[in-house]
Amino acid sequence: MCLGIPGEVIEIHPDQPDLAKVDVSGVRRMINIGLLVDDPPVPGEWVLIHVGFALSKIDEREAAAAMEFLEGIGQAYEDEIAALRASLIE
Amino acid sequence: MRFVDEFRDADKAHALAAKIAALCEPGRQYKLMEVCGGHTHTIYKHGLEDYLPEAVQLVHGPGCPVCVIPMGRVDDAIHLASQPDVIMTSFGDMMRVPGSGGSFFDANAEGTNIRMVYSPLDSLKIARQNPDKQVVFMAIGFETTAPSTAMTMLRAAREGLTNFSVFCNHVTIVPAIKAILDSPDLRLDGFIGPGHVSTVIGCRPYEFIASQYGKPVVTAGFEPLDILQSIYMLMVQLSQGRSEVENQYSRVVPWDGNQAALRAINETMELRPYFEWRGLGFISHSALKVREKYAAMDAELLFQVPGVRVADPKACQCGEVLKGVLKPWECKVFGTACTPETPIGTCMVSPEGACAAYYNFGRMNRNRVPEAQVSRA
Numbered sequence: 001m002c003l004g005i006p007g008e009v010i011e012i013h014p015d016q017p018d019l020a021k022v023d024v025s026g027v028r029r030m031i032n033i034g035l036l037v038d039d040p041p042v043p044g045e046w047v048l049i050h051v052g053f054a055l056s057k058i059d060e061r062e063a064a065a066a067m068e069f070l071e072g073i074g075q076a077y078e079d080e081i082a083a084l085r086a087s088l089i090e
Numbered sequence: 091m092r093f094v095d096e097f098r099d100a101d102k103a104h105a106l107a108a109k110i111a112a113l114c115e116p117g118r119q120y121k122l123m124e125v126c127g128g129h130t131h132t133i134y135k136h137g138l139e140d141y142l143p144e145a146v147q148l149v150h151g152p153g154c155p156v157c158v159i160p161m162g163r164v165d166d167a168i169h170l171a172s173q174p175d176v177i178m179t180s181f182g183d184m185m186r187v188p189g190s191g192g193s194f195f196d197a198n199a200e201g202t203n204i205r206m207v208y209s210p211l212d213s214l215k216i217a218r219q220n221p222d223k224q225v226v227f228m229a230i231g232f233e234t235t236a237p238s239t240a241m242t243m244l245r246a247a248r249e250g251l252t253n254f255s256v257f258c259n260h261v262t263i264v265p266a267i268k269a270i271l272d273s274p275d276l277r278l279d280g281f282i283g284p285g286h287v288s289t290v291i292g293c294r295p296y297e298f299i300a301s302q303y304g305k306p307v308v309t310a311g312f313e314p315l316d317i318l319q320s321i322y323m324l325m326v327q328l329s330q331g332r333s334e335v336e337n338q339y340s341r342v343v344p345w346d347g348n349q350a351a352l353r354a355i356n357e358t359m360e361l362r363p364y365f366e367w368r369g370l371g372f373i374s375h376s377a378l379k380v381r382e383k384y385a386a387m388d389a390e391l392l393f394q395v396p397g398v399r400v401a402d403p404k405a406c407q408c409g410e411v412l413k414g415v416l417k418p419w420e421c422k423v424f425g426t427a428c429t430p431e432t433p434i435g436t437c438m439v440s441p442e443g444a445c446a447a448y449y450n451f452g453r454m455n456r457n458r459v460p461e462a463q464v465s466r467a
Contacts, residue, residue, distance in 0.1 A: 003128070004286050004289075031209075032209075032211060032238075032241060034241050034350070034354075035237055035238075035241065035348060035350050035351045035354070036348075036350065037350045038349060038350050048286075048289070048342065050234055050235060050238065050286065051181070051208065051209045051210065051235055051238045052208060052209025052210070052211050052212070052238060053209070053211075053237065053238040053241060055234070055237070055286070055289050055290065055348060055351065056289050056342055056343075056344075056348065058341070058342055059341070062341055062342060065313055066312070069132075069312055069313055072135070073131065073135065073441070075441070076441035079182060080208075083182055083206070083207075083208035084208050086208060087207075087208040087209055087211075087212055088207075088211075088212045088215040088216070089209055089211045089212060089215075090215060
């Protein structure tokens with residue numbers, strides 16, 4: 001739950017600008033980017049995602065490091081990705 | 091993965107170990123608390139204690155959101171979920187946390203409808219699909235997750251959803267740190283500040299630790315080298331007699347935090363006069379409740395909540411582990427009666443809990459690296 005998962009912003013929702021489609025390890029899901037309203041991300045930028053919300057923008061280098069860290073912790077990360085996969089955000 | 095090596099570089103880890111060891115004053119012991127459960131996880135997973143001299147001890151703090159939820163609140167949640175026409179939603183981490191009569195999983199076996207969700211926003215879709223049910227989100231976590239609950243409430247208000255509410259158990263990290271600083275059980279020399287919480291609240295809220303208590307704080311990232319670097323930064327401050335707040339994780343943590351997140355929390359929630367923490371007892375102004383303006387979304391007002399205080403099981407020493415007074419393996423039931431499969435206490439449930447982290451990774455036989463050996467003068 002407290003894991004921050006890096007995702008690459010793919011597109012901003014055309015009708016709801018606080019939603020964006022992100023790619024997390026090949027899983028594409030909608031997340032909320034409303035917490036970055038002061039400096040909104042654009043497609044191609046990376047964000048750190050907590051429970052469906054982008055909490056901060058990060059650079060690609062940090063994203064790679066965070067991802068390797070997550071893959072290393074095993075089950076907790078797999079559970080998080082499975083939960084993200086099942087997510088219903090719209 | 092072309093970038094990762096610089097965070098993992100073994101040479102750098104050994105070099106930091108040598109630099110940390112060189113800063114130890116002969117005869118002095120150093121106790122540094124890592125507040126965040128994510129850091130605890132990294133420390134055990136990578137055996138970071140073996141990169142530190144004997145004189146430098148890491149103490150695990152209360153920053154595991156699932157671990158600090160007292161049993162009474164689990165019982166309250168199950169009571170809420172047992173009301174007619176209620177669907178409760180919860181993060182998966184919470185499902186196995188034992189209440190006095192069992193966990194959420196046990197309650198579901200008895201007929202409650204508690205569903206795991208990835209995000210509080212998922213609750214809104216369930217609410218839209220079930221207009222004849224009340225959907226109650228079991229909100230837990232520190233300032234890392236509180237903004238997501240707040241944003242979900244704002245979204246529900248905008249949509250005019252009338253069958254969504256929040257059972258708010260959000261807690262705030264600073265009062266817990268203060269309670270630990272004021273506790274006579276433990277003498278700490280410095281703090282490794284939490285990474286993700288600080289993304290929201292920034293580094294300023296820790297300034298009192300440096301100015302009033304004279305202890306250094308370094309906000310740290312989650313890679314093994316981040317943590318070693320932070321310990322080095324703390325040791326430099328201690329060796330120079332300084333106590334300041336420094337930000338090792340500035341590549342993610344802004345000094346002033348995330349203002350939009352703080353606005354959302356402030357709009358929808360306010361401080362409770364006090365809240366019970368598992369192991370730490372009642373702490374003033376340490377948790378959030380739903381603001382009166384959003385009373386229609388406050389499950390504690392919509393339903394009767396028993397609010398009965400339930401003592402932890404006698405055998406369980408999570409409280410001492412959460413305060414850093416006991417190491418996980420010093421608990422009487424660690425690894426015998428209490429395991430990740432059959433947890434008695436919360437510290438064994440969550441992957442961020444010190445006991446689960448130590449159970450899974452910490453028990454391997456490892457040796458202190460040569461650079462961390464300090465010659466005894």
